Amino acid sequence: GIYTTLTMFDLIIALWTLVGINGLIDVWQGRRMRGWLLFAVAIGFGVLSKGPVILVYLLPTALLAPYWAVAATRPNWPAWYVGLIVSVLLGAGIALAWAIPAGFAGGEEYRNAIFWGQSAGRMVKSFAHREPFWWYLAILPGLLLPWLIWPSLLKKLWQNFRDRSQSEADPGLRLSLVWAVATILILSAISGKRPHYLLPMFPALAICGAVLVASIAKGDFLRGRWDMVPPTLFLIILGAAAGFAPEIGAAVNRPELTAEIERLWALPLVALAIFLVLKPPQSGYPRLFAIAATSAIFIISIQAVLQPVLNTGYDLRPTAKYLAKAQQQGYVIAHFGKYHGQFQFLGRLEKPIIITGDGEVIKWLANRPQAKIISVHTKLDGNGPKPDFVQKYRRKYLAVWDRATVLAHPTAPHRN
Template structure:
């Protein structure tokens, strides 16, 4: 009966998760610049019929490997080229992570179903996981590859050597195809620390480390099966970029996001909200029934601690880099909560409940004072009802404080997912009006069909290529290149992004629309030259 009830609650969680994903797909466009860029890369590969070398706006794209783009192509091959399929890839990866997390829990605690029962609730209710779950980016795909590799490590530690090392090799290879060699930073520390958590590695360390090396070689072979032909057909510059840029080149690139060693530590309560501010979790971790001697707990502690230290030592830091660590935290926290020695305490829900007030309070203040946050003026037009709906979480969660720890954990997970649904339904559509590249992209596509040459002045991230289904690339110009391009293309038009709306006058842009706190303007080349000359 208890298992049946647990399954019903898990089905309810999946339904809520599905509603969250559908709301995101239905209510918002692909966000510039990252989501639109990755969809544009997949679109150009599809349009060219070249599934080996990624391209962006006519040039080989060496910044990311092709696995995410291949997954987009897979859906397009079945459903046709649609906007919704690229946005469905991340939620499907999230579901895959949930499924593999449960599989890993059964491997870690084969005789204790309760130990992993709360892990999916903790994962779905973790702020960072919920925030990333519908974004078309590489981090959840990488997390899925990490889960494949970790299951392999655990299976090898439990005596399934051949299958385990094949899983680890597959995880490494797919991880390289997903986001590059960073997969090794996720998988190797816990595998190399196996003598601390795995008796098999302690009894035969030489065999263990030789097998880890063999799995790395298998992963390298999987990655090279793509990289070698891609490097050959992509040309010398692309070949140098994917072999150098994906390894040592990442070290120099990381300086773009340089942060101190301690950068992640003060952010953990936010990243892992609401769990780290919930006293019940800390009570569970201190409970005598939660043992650090347990091999499963040791495995998770090694995974969390070593990987967090490794990413803290790398100069470049972004919060999303920690997404593949979240399943480990959820398993460890879920196991601790399952071993609570006493009933939940009502006051323990007060702190996470108050945390849910922070967002509506911040939102209400930002709406009233957009300039204080450097928000565009239209922020004052956002509706207030989402803030009121989010504030309702406080009394509901406090009231649930009299219930069991399991009920409280489920309530917190529902609250986080529900908060994102409220934000998606109430706030995102209002923002999307000013962040949707589709109207401008449709105008550009119409010009291309009429044979009008197009150029973009300044940095361009291909944000119009996929959403407008552009068939030709847009030339990218620096300021000194503008006059020669206009001379060569007298009928051409130039895209410009300006901070302020055009004030009017003798010369006006052919097209103008608000976009992300700025204005997209489309000018005839000669008019733009005259306008810029007059501005000087």
């Protein structure tokens, strides 16, 4: 829920993952032509959206179909795998229909970036966000709150695990488990890790949770008030942390991280916690509604609490406007290191930003009397050369250097 307000590649990949899974279900239910066509479209447009990573979310489920496609209408497995190969090749053709002309038009460097750099680099040795193998398993429980701390749901989960051999196989549940578990294992083996890489897998977790909740009978709910104690404590702790965030940040010597927190939005969390303490739901389904409400209020409150921090920490408009003004004054702008085009639209820049790097800066500046260099730094030396403009962005600093400063201090734009 926290990522739904953001524009990210992973949400697009989640869409194509759902299209591909829907295609597999169509094939399983006998609609082979439509199903494999949907799967091919999902592969092709998924590759165009974020590269071959779409295969991580779709291929294991397709390959392990004999495990989850256990109903009476079992497919012809040789035909299934032939269809899978043809569908993947067709999807690759969709992607290559754009990538090959784009690669020739963009030159060798661009070709290497789209065909090799991004995908292979992340698979073998990530450029950034390197984390240990177990990292996803460590953060997953936090992503499943508050449902994971509801005793009645945990009780039902244990009952289903204990009685798994006695119950009939549920194809939908098996498909979702393959989808989720395979995704986590494969992503864990890749060096670069971020929470939002799991987004295309969350529909599988939602299906598993829905199946589990739907199977809870009235007699499965725990009796008494204790069933709502963990979710209530979760709300109290979260509300207190949000309400006292500036003081907590100051106590750990990181006041800059929490100074702009909007603490008033901790009140909905505390108010719901007080309500659950004074008037806890007695029967099962009102408890289910209370947990769902807790989840919704948790997401809304976190978004609102962090909004000022996100607005200032992730807003590139000040730098973009400064660059636009500099271009209007006749300055040529270069970016030290990789540039992702993030200033063009925000600043309505009418001229391109040049990319430069080590060994090129001085040569580039030599014949440009009016020039500025943008660089990114983890910290700026207060005793060193002074940039013309500085903006804090995320946990780093964006600096804009004048030509004269860089010529006098050639290492000034270097990342530190």
